[in-house]
Amino acid sequence: MAQIITNIIARLNPAALTGPIFEKELLVSSRRKRNYYLRFVYLALLTIFVGYTWYNIVGEFSNDSAVYRASHMAEAGIAITATIVWSQFIMIQLVAVSLLSGAISDETNSRTLGALMTTPISSLQIVLGKLFSRLLQLFLLLALSLPILAIVRVLGGVLWGYIISSLCITFTAMLLAGSLSLLFSIDSKKSSQASGAALATLFIFYGLIPLLLTWLIFENHLSQNFLDYFLCLTNPFYVLTFNTGIMFSTGAAVPIIPWWVHCLFSLGVSVAILAFATVRVRKAALAQLFGKSKKSRKKLLAAQSSNSSGLPSKRSDKISHVKGHPIAWKDLITFTRKQTKTATNRIAGGMVLIGALSLYALCFAKGWFKEEVCQFAYILVYMVVLIICNATMAAESITSEKESQTWPLLLNTSLTDWQIIFGKYLGVLRRCLPIYILLAAHLLLFTLLGYIHPSALFHLLLIVIGIFAWFAGSGMFFSTLTKKTSTAISLTIFLSLMLGLFIPICGGVGTNGDAAEVLFSANPLVQTGVVLNETLGERNVRKPVSHLRYEWPTDKYNFRETTLIISPSTFFYLVAGFFFTIFARGSLRRNIFAKT
Amino acid sequence: MIETKNLTKHYGDLAALVNLNLNIQTGDIFGFIGPNGAGKTTTMRILATLLEPTSGQAFIDSYDVTKAGQKVRRCVGYMPDFMGVYDDLKVFEYLEFFAAAFNIERKKRKSIVEGVLELTDLQSKSTTAVDSLSRGMQQRLGLARVLIHDPKVLILDEPASGLDPRARIEIRELLRELKRMNKTIMISSHILSELEEICNQVGIIESGKLVFSGTMDEIKQRMGILSRVKVRVADQPQQAVELLIALPQIQNATIVGDHIAVTFNEGADGDGIIARTLVLGNIDVISLEPEQLKLDDAFLQLTKGIVN
Numbered sequence: 001m002a003q004i005i006t007n008i009i010a011r012l013n014p015a016a017l018t019g020p021i022f023e024k025e026l027l028v029s030s031r032r033k034r035n036y037y038l039r040f041v042y043l044a045l046l047t048i049f050v051g052y053t054w055y056n057i058v059g060e061f062s063n064d065s066a067v068y069r070a071s072h073m074a075e076a077g078i079a080i081t082a083t084i085v086w087s088q089f090i091m092i093q094l095v096a097v098s099l100l101s102g103a104i105s106d107e108t109n110s111r112t113l114g115a116l117m118t119t120p121i122s123s124l125q126i127v128l129g130k131l132f133s134r135l136l137q138l139f140l141l142l143a144l145s146l147p148i149l150a151i152v153r154v155l156g157g158v159l160w161g162y163i164i165s166s167l168c169i170t171f172t173a174m175l176l177a178g179s180l181s182l183l184f185s186i187d188s189k190k191s192s193q194a195s196g197a198a199l200a201t202l203f204i205f206y207g208l209i210p211l212l213l214t215w216l217i218f219e220n221h222l223s224q225n226f227l228d229y230f231l232c233l234t235n236p237f238y239v240l241t242f243n244t245g246i247m248f249s250t251g252a253a254v255p256i257i258p259w260w261v262h263c264l265f266s267l268g269v270s271v272a273i274l275a276f277a278t279v280r281v282r283k284a285a286l287a288q289l290f291g292k293s294k295k296s297r298k299k300l301l302a303a304q305s306s307n308s309s310g311l312p313s314k315r316s317d318k319i320s321h322v323k324g325h326p327i328a329w330k331d332l333i334t335f336t337r338k339q340t341k342t343a344t345n346r347i348a349g350g351m352v353l354i355g356a357l358s359l360y361a362l363c364f365a366k367g368w369f370k371e372e373v374c375q376f377a378y379i380l381v382y383m384v385v386l387i388i389c390n391a392t393m394a395a396e397s398i399t400s401e402k403e404s405q406t407w408p409l410l411l412n413t414s415l416t417d418w419q420i421i422f423g424k425y426l427g428v429l430r431r432c433l434p435i436y437i438l439l440a441a442h443l444l445l446f447t448l449l450g451y452i453h454p455s456a457l458f459h460l461l462l463i464v465i466g467i468f469a470w471f472a473g474s475g476m477f478f479s480t481l482t483k484k485t486s487t488a489i490s491l492t493i494f495l496s497l498m499l500g501l502f503i504p505i506c507g508g509v510g511t512n513g514d515a516a517e518v519l520f521s522a523n524p525l526v527q528t529g530v531v532l533n534e535t536l537g538e539r540n541v542r543k544p545v546s547h548l549r550y551e552w553p554t555d556k557y558n559f560r561e562t563t564l565i566i567s568p569s570t571f572f573y574l575v576a577g578f579f580f581t582i583f584a585r586g587s588l589r590r591n592i593f594a595k596t
Numbered sequence: 597m598i599e600t601k602n603l604t605k606h607y608g609d610l611a612a613l614v615n616l617n618l619n620i621q622t623g624d625i626f627g628f629i630g631p632n633g634a635g636k637t638t639t640m641r642i643l644a645t646l647l648e649p650t651s652g653q654a655f656i657d658s659y660d661v662t663k664a665g666q667k668v669r670r671c672v673g674y675m676p677d678f679m680g681v682y683d684d685l686k687v688f689e690y691l692e693f694f695a696a697a698f699n700i701e702r703k704k705r706k707s708i709v710e711g712v713l714e715l716t717d718l719q720s721k722s723t724t725a726v727d728s729l730s731r732g733m734q735q736r737l738g739l740a741r742v743l744i745h746d747p748k749v750l751i752l753d754e755p756a757s758g759l760d761p762r763a764r765i766e767i768r769e770l771l772r773e774l775k776r777m778n779k780t781i782m783i784s785s786h787i788l789s790e791l792e793e794i795c796n797q798v799g800i801i802e803s804g805k806l807v808f809s810g811t812m813d814e815i816k817q818r819m820g821i822l823s824r825v826k827v828r829v830a831d832q833p834q835q836a837v838e839l840l841i842a843l844p845q846i847q848n849a850t851i852v853g854d855h856i857a858v859t860f861n862e863g864a865d866g867d868g869i870i871a872r873t874l875v876l877g878n879i880d881v882i883s884l885e886p887e888q889l890k891l892d893d894a895f896l897q898l899t900k901g902i903v904n
Contacts, residue, residue: 326697408676410697412646
């Protein structure tokens with residue numbers, strides 16, 4: 001009996017669950033200086049943000065009465081806490097996806113996964129060791145923010161309950177995002193594929209499905225209870241919005257399901273994903289140890305035998321010849337083949353295509369395209385997808401070569417540095433081209449049908465040019481600078497979030513919202529929203545250009561003034577993209593042989 | 597064709613190369629040997645314009661590798677020790693891509709790729725996906741890639757590592773073929789017997805310093821090793837030794853196991869005189885076998901096993 005109890009205790013011991021992988025990862029990460037810098041920078045940013053805001057408030061209300069000042073401090077305290085909580089919530093999920101996206105694929109690429117299987121380490125220990133060691137860094141960041149949030153509480157108005165519940169929601173959302181990314185990294189050769197798949201899945205579950213459900217419920221006049229239950233249970237964005245709402249207003253509605261039930265649900269889903277990952281990781285490791293899977297082996301043998309017999313199959317006989325810039329051609333063809341290589345990819349692609357076409361057909365049949373909301377959602381989704389595609393394609397364009405160790409071969413050709421950079425840009429553009437074409441086709445079609453004001457085309461073109469210049473430029477720069485795709489993608493997204501979200505929010509908190517309004521006006525998604533708001537719908541489409549009044553965060557402006565708002569930001573993004581390209585060229589031949 | 601002058605490379609405090617001086621002539625096959633971490637790969641990467649030296653100069657075909665990188669890359673084919681491949685390309689496409697990257701005209705690419713495939717015996721694999729090739733085939737493909745722009749100089753870092761004996765022999769034959777095409781080849785390998793067979797020049801490097809550079813004969817001279825012959829006799833080995841030692845051309849003769857090891861004096865030569873002396877002394881000679889200096893022996897004697 002004592003032996004059984006000892007065994008159970010031994011099994012439940014966290015160290016036994018994670019095994020030596022966890023220790024190894026901790027040892028490695030403790031030797032990385034960048035982790036210490038990251039923590040320092042993060043804490044410094046939070047401190048500066050809180051200090052700056054507090055200083056502004058004290059300065060602004062220094063001549064007012066103590067009571068008046070205290071009430072404003074409480075308001076500021078709530079705003080600061082909500083900003084920190086939301087920033088952390090979004091950033092930590094993105095970073096979790098990025099960190100875990102290479103968890104297993106890195107081992108597969110360095111051919112160490114199979115070797116791990118020859119040791120007594122179990123699959124569960126591999127999965128949990130990888131997960132917890134990487135998430136621990138993020139957990140530390142969350143813990144670091146706790147003292148800052150506690151200090152902000154002194155300003156008043158912030159409830160402990162809000163801080164604790166928000167941190168728990170953030171933690172479980174991080175765990176779920178990380179688990180999902182880890183699962184995708186098992187079957188992905190590159191971390192960018194895993195992070196892309198994880199982000200797409202999260203986007204579908206947190207964004208598209210709730211949207212679709214909302215639509216269906218409103219369309220069919222069904223009870224909203226189901227939607228509330230569903231969102232409270234599954235959607236951390238919804239739960240955190242509710243939580244924040246409660247703190248801002250005492251009269252806010254109480255959620256149907258308490259936050260801790262949502263957290264338990266998220267934990268349950270994470271556990272299920274990790275259990276599935278444990279099974280999958282073993283299969284992947286065995287495939288590496290013994291070559292490919294049975295099915296793949298058969299295919300490979302068939303391909304090899306057909307080649308050696310001199311009778312290649314028709315499919316394998318096809319050769320694509322290099323057309324245009326060699327790098328752009330290579331990037332496009334390898335990308336296209338990767339997407340259609342496995343049956344799973346083909347099925348998933350087919351389903352997405354059928355789903356998208358069905359949705360288009362449904363919207364046409366129901367006449368929803370005439371609705372402003374429908375057009376708005378479609379164009380905004382296209383813009384978001386365009387941003388994600390540009391950022392990820394550019395960020396992985398060079399790191400993927402470094403990861404597959406083909407970078408020295410390319411640099412050793414007679415292509416100049418500028419030709420390589422140009423080819424990579426062209427590659428990004430060509431790989432994102434389907435999205436550009438779809439967006440352009442959508443806009444042209446519905447402009448011709450009279451659902452979109454033609455003037456929107458001009459502004460959206462300016463915005464799209466800015467998006468390409470900024471995201472492709474910054475992505476390319478970080479791709480030359482870093483060794484791993486996941487790091488390059490994280491830095492690209494982080495920089496954009498800083499510029500487009502955090503800096504405007506911080507500016508807003510300190511300056512009573514004025515700076516935020518100006519800074520938000522430079523955000524391409526905000527610009528898209530403002531333009532669409534005035535150019536969609538039957539009423540707006542018939543307006544002459546001179547009658548259009550665009551509602552910007554600062555004020556209402558006409559077409560010419562709106563152009564004068566969008567053009568400088570497009571110019572800024574173009575100049576930034578240009579400088580990113582110059583820097584990228586400068587660091588093109590650095591870190592060539594750095595181990596990934 | 598390849599020249600380095602006091603080439604030095606530091607990685608922080610670590611001196612990977614210290615004042616390396618090499619001079620490799622056109623048509624030479626230069627075997628570059630040394631223990632792991634000796635600086636072979638660093639030298640090759642500098643010559644391939646992929647790494648900047650800390651100090652010193654390196655020239656290929658009279659072009660400075662640090663100043664005229666573009667011109668150097670046109671006349672160099674570099675095969676790294678671990679070569680990545682583009683997984684989703686086929687063999688023909690892979691080579692055509694590099695042909696395009698070397699600015700080879702579009703209409704010439706097909707014939708050049710076919711020629712290189714023929715040279716490396718990869719025609720039957722032209723439509724095979726690169727990632728489904730065996731290791732040996734991938735190494736061959738790597739060689740095909742470096743030949744695509746017909747470079748004057750080939751820098752091959754461990755081209756036979758990890759290959760089975762058959763694949764190694766095939767690679768060796770290919771290198772012989774390239775030698776006939778008058779390519780200047782710099783090759784590193786841990787399998788010294790292979791280098792011995794194909795190289796006319798050898799460089800031995802240890803801890804970033806060149807311990808020796810020259811021909812095989814020069815190694816012998818440097819090490820004071822003279823020509824040796826193994827003599828097997830039917831009987832009377834002791835008498836045979838006495839007869840041989842008495843000859844003025846012979847420095848030493850000793851019985852080693854089942855044979856007599858005979859060492860000639862410097863500049864002396866003469867398997868014939870050994871045979872004639874023994875036959876005249878009524879000793880039946882079974883065999884006379886010249887004993888060659890092995891590169892492995894030279895390597896072991898010239899290096900101390902120090903690793904950076």
